[in-house]
Amino acid sequence: MKRHAVLIKITIGLVSLIVATFSYPGGSQYDKNAAGFSWQHNYLTNLFSKNAVNGLTNTAQPMAMAGMFMLCMGFIEAFIYFSKKIPSKTASGIIKYFGVAAMVFTLLAMTPYHDIAVMLASTCALVSLFYIAVFLFRSKLIYMKVLSVICLLCFYGSNYMYYTRTYLELLPVMQKVTILLVVVWILGLEYFTTGPIFNHRRNRLPAKYDKG
Numbered sequence: 001m002k003r004h005a006v007l008i009k010i011t012i013g014l015v016s017l018i019v020a021t022f023s024y025p026g027g028s029q030y031d032k033n034a035a036g037f038s039w040q041h042n043y044l045t046n047l048f049s050k051n052a053v054n055g056l057t058n059t060a061q062p063m064a065m066a067g068m069f070m071l072c073m074g075f076i077e078a079f080i081y082f083s084k085k086i087p088s089k090t091a092s093g094i095i096k097y098f099g100v101a102a103m104v105f106t107l108l109a110m111t112p113y114h115d116i117a118v119m120l121a122s123t124c125a126l127v128s129l130f131y132i133a134v135f136l137f138r139s140k141l142i143y144m145k146v147l148s149v150i151c152l153l154c155f156y157g158s159n160y161m162y163y164t165r166t167y168l169e170l171l172p173v174m175q176k177v178t179i180l181l182v183v184v185w186i187l188g189l190e191y192f193t194t195g196p197i198f199n200h201r202r203n204r205l206p207a208k209y210d211k212g
């Protein structure tokens with residue numbers, strides 16, 4: 001069970017979020033009077049509000065918040081576990097602490113401090129994921145390298161849409177695709193990477209980045 005703790009927590013979190021969508025009263029940025037949850041037009045954050053976009057009490061909120069909590073707990077454990085595989089103490093610490101901070105701020109995004117929490121969560125997550133990508137690119141894990149590029153591009157793309165208010169009609173779908181890709185990436189790190197993969201001398205960061 002401990003070996004699969006990350007998978008179990010992430011699975012419970014995702015299933016809970018999906019179940020919560022069936023209880024969402026309705027309304028989205030596209031049509032505030034629409035019925036139910038639209039995977040095309042609703043943001044996942046709509047599930048965490050006290051009231052739905054259409055003004056009704058959001059009965060999906062408790063299940064959605066529980067699901068996001070479990071998802072973040074799974075990610076936190078994954079960041080901590082993966083950081084132990086990295087030979088550089090500096091890089092390991094950055095991956096762990098920025099990854100954990102990103103998930104804490106993600107949980108705070110379910111509060112009235114949503115905007116600033118999203119900004120901080122995105123910044124911390126990108127720092128952690130960038131360092132992970134650096135070590136993956138110094139390994140022989142071809143598929144993980146490709147997945148790293150796709151994940152980071154989607155992550156940057158989502159942030160670009162959010163902060164520039166560009167193509168906002170596509171952002172709800174982009175948000176979900178990015179989360180799904182990151183979940184696959186995180187589980188790939190959990191099951192298909194080991195310490196020895198990153199211990200080779202050429203996998204170390206340049207001296208100015210590696211003080212470990």
